[in-house]
Amino acid sequence: MSAPLDRPQPPRVAPPDGTIWAARPDPTWSLTTQPRDCRHATSDGHSRRVNRCGQPATAEYEAGVQTYGYCGEHLRGRYGRWVENAQVMRWLPVPTTKDTP
Ligand SMILES: [Zn+2]
Numbered sequence: 555m556s557a558p559l560d561r562p563q564p565p566r567v568a569p570p571d572g573t574i575w576a577a578r579p580d581p582t583w584s585l586t587t588q589p590r591d592c593r594h595a596t597s598d599g600h601s602r603r604v605n606r607c608g609q610p611a612t613a614e615y616e617a618g619v620q621t622y623g624y625c626g627e628h629l630r631g632r633y634g635r636w637v638e639n640a641q642v643m644r645w646l647p648v649p650t651t652k653d654t655p
Pocket of ligand 1: 592593594607608609624625626627628
């Protein structure tokens with residue numbers, strides 16, 4: 555099985571005994587349903603200026619009444635998630651005895 559190039563590396567920490575890291579869909583995220591900007595923002599620590607990413611979001615999740623969107627770069631960099639086959643994916647520990655890719 556060849557992994558797509560945009561897959562991030564699995565977590566560096568070892569998964570629990572008897573499991574391996576496997577790419578699995580994350581049901582708490584979905585692809586954006588309407589155009590929105592990436593919510594990621596950074597502050598330089600000196601001024602109060604906030605630099606917003608502002609790229610078009612590719613994925614989003616609901617937090618209460620809010621929906622937060624992130625671009626592909628920050629979906630990976632901040633949440634370790636990525637889009638594959640129109641699903642938002644994450645690394646999950648799965649038992650090696652079954653359901654192993
Ligand atoms: Zn972004």
